[in-house]
Amino acid sequence: MKFKIYRYNPETDAAPYMQDYELQSEPAGKMLLDALMLLKEQDDSLGLRKSCREGVCGSDAMNINGRNGLACITPLAGLKEPVELRPLPGLPVMRDLIVDMTQFFNQYRSIKPYLINNDPPPETERLQSPAQRAHLNGLYECILCGCCSTACPSFWWNPDKFVGPAGLLQAYRFLADSRDQATAERLDDLEDPYRLFRCHTIMNCVDVCPKELNPTEAIGSIKDMMIKRMV
Amino acid sequence: MVNRVVVGAHYGLRDWLIQRVTAVVMAVYSAALAGWLLFQPYVGYDVWTGLFSSQWMRICTLLFLLGLFWHAWIGVRDVVMDYVKPAGVRLAIHVLVILALAFYSIWSVQILWGM
Numbered sequence: 001m002k003f004k005i006y007r008y009n010p011e012t013d014a015a016p017y018m019q020d021y022e023l024q025s026e027p028a029g030k031m032l033l034d035a036l037m038l039l040k041e042q043d044d045s046l047g048l049r050k051s052c053r054e055g056v057c058g059s060d061a062m063n064i065n066g067r068n069g070l071a072c073i074t075p076l077a078g079l080k081e082p083v084e085l086r087p088l089p090g091l092p093v094m095r096d097l098i099v100d101m102t103q104f105f106n107q108y109r110s111i112k113p114y115l116i117n118n119d120p121p122p123e124t125e126r127l128q129s130p131a132q133r134a135h136l137n138g139l140y141e142c143i144l145c146g147c148c149s150t151a152c153p154s155f156w157w158n159p160d161k162f163v164g165p166a167g168l169l170q171a172y173r174f175l176a177d178s179r180d181q182a183t184a185e186r187l188d189d190l191e192d193p194y195r196l197f198r199c200h201t202i203m204n205c206v207d208v209c210p211k212e213l214n215p216t217e218a219i220g221s222i223k224d225m226m227i228k229r230m231v
Numbered sequence: 232m233v234n235r236v237v238v239g240a241h242y243g244l245r246d247w248l249i250q251r252v253t254a255v256v257m258a259v260y261s262a263a264l265a266g267w268l269l270f271q272p273y274v275g276y277d278v279w280t281g282l283f284s285s286q287w288m289r290i291c292t293l294l295f296l297l298g299l300f301w302h303a304w305i306g307v308r309d310v311v312m313d314y315v316k317p318a319g320v321r322l323a324i325h326v327l328v329i330l331a332l333a334f335y336s337i338w339s340v341q342i343l344w345g346m
Contacts, residue, residue: 157313160236188241193312197243200309226244 001027002082003039005046008093016093020082027076032083033060035076047096055210058145061088062097068147068208088150090159103159104146104166111163111171111189116182132178139173139218141211142166148205148215154198161194165205165215168196172218175225187226196222250305253298260295289343296339300332 001023008016021039033053040046048071050060055073063086064074071085091099117126149155149164163171171190174180190196196219205215271278282288307328315321 154313161238189239191241191243192238193240193243193246193309194238195243197247223244223247227248230244230248 001025001035001076003035004082004084005039005096006086006093007046007096009045009047009095010093018084027079030076031072032064032074032076032079033072035083036060036071036085047094047098049098056143058143058210061145061147061150061210063087063089068151070145070147070210073210088146090150090156091146099146099150101146104149104164105144107149107159107163107167108144108170110195111167111174112182112186113170113174115174115177115180116185117179118181126179128178135176135178136173138213139169139176142169142173142213143211144170145210147208147210151204151208153202153204154200158194158198162198163190163195165199165219168199168222169213169215169218172222175222183225184229187222187229190222191226246305246308250302253302256298257295257302260291260298283343293339293343297336300336304328304332 003021003023004018005021006016007013007019021042023035023038023042025035025038027035031053033050036046036048036050040048048060048062050072051057052059053072055070058070060071061068062071064071065080065084068088085097087093087097087099091101091103094100115126144166146166148169149166152162152165154162155164168190171186175183175186180186199216199219201216201219203216206213206217209215267282268274283292308325311321311324311328315324
């Protein structure tokens, strides 16, 4: 199989370049990450992140043939050759396929991704009914791999001001939580032409999410809550 | 002045909602006008002037045009927010766009009631 991989080492290279690789291996039954590990045996200077190798940690997110995804759950057999691999678009490259996720996590941190509840903590736990718990389905599964936010043109243009689909999905995860008491503050924080309303429903986020989540729907739900509050 | 990222201008929801509402106004007007035209066997100068001599048609058309200008203002501002970064230049463009749209609004009234 033929590969074309983005290479860049800011310490030694003047500019990024694409390097060709070839692998003598049957693609059937293998994932892209398996191929990358074999390529790393050929050339150990190739930089990439990986950890759980089963789509749970979200560290091997990259741009695969022009589309963001996780290398560990992308079957090798379905990929068009040469397989073009690039780092996630829009974020500063640290080396090869490794990007600096600081901006992404700053936005995540800005939505206060934790339960805010001023009642004294109960002895055991804060209870939810099965129906209240069901509201969190499709929200809590996010692994923060960054595929969606780095596929979003609004995030490319304003990564410092627009929260991005991943952060907004998590913002709604806490707005939808029956145990959270900071609804008004959370809505105030997002009621801004940049933080929430830079979303123009392009829906690249829904298209690329490796966990098949729907940030656009969550953003719509936040808007619904704001309208309900206003009228 | 410190160079901080400043957000929190609380007009996001209002403008987003206005853009949706004006879109509905324009869609209803356009569909109604297109439907009316479809059922006219002949459309000439006299039919057009006849249609626009009605006070209701003038009011609805003005509503459509004002909706269009308001919709356009939010759209243009969104584009400028993405591509023009210096605040001074951005403000100047905003003022020019508002002045142009205000001028178009007055002109629309003059056209509709001057016929």
